[in-house]
Amino acid sequence: MIKEELLNILACPKCKQKIVLDQNGKFLRCDHCKLKYPINDQGIPIMLVDRAEKI
Numbered sequence: 001m002i003k004e005e006l007l008n009i010l011a012c013p014k015c016k017q018k019i020v021l022d023q024n025g026k027f028l029r030c031d032h033c034k035l036k037y038p039i040n041d042q043g044i045p046i047m048l049v050d051r052a053e054k055i
């Protein structure tokens, strides 16, 4: 599970705004861009626009 402190320092690489953890805990979501960023097996978020999926 991703830590709260980590969420606070992460920003969407596209719009630089705050991201939120998706309800299932498997994605970080940018509501501004309507994109979701995957979190890998080690719990590390992949903050790349190329890897993001549309919500």
Ligand SMILES: [Zn+2]
Residues within 6 Å of the ligand: 012, 013, 014, 015, 016, 017, 030, 031, 032, 033, 034
């Ligand atoms: Zn964004």
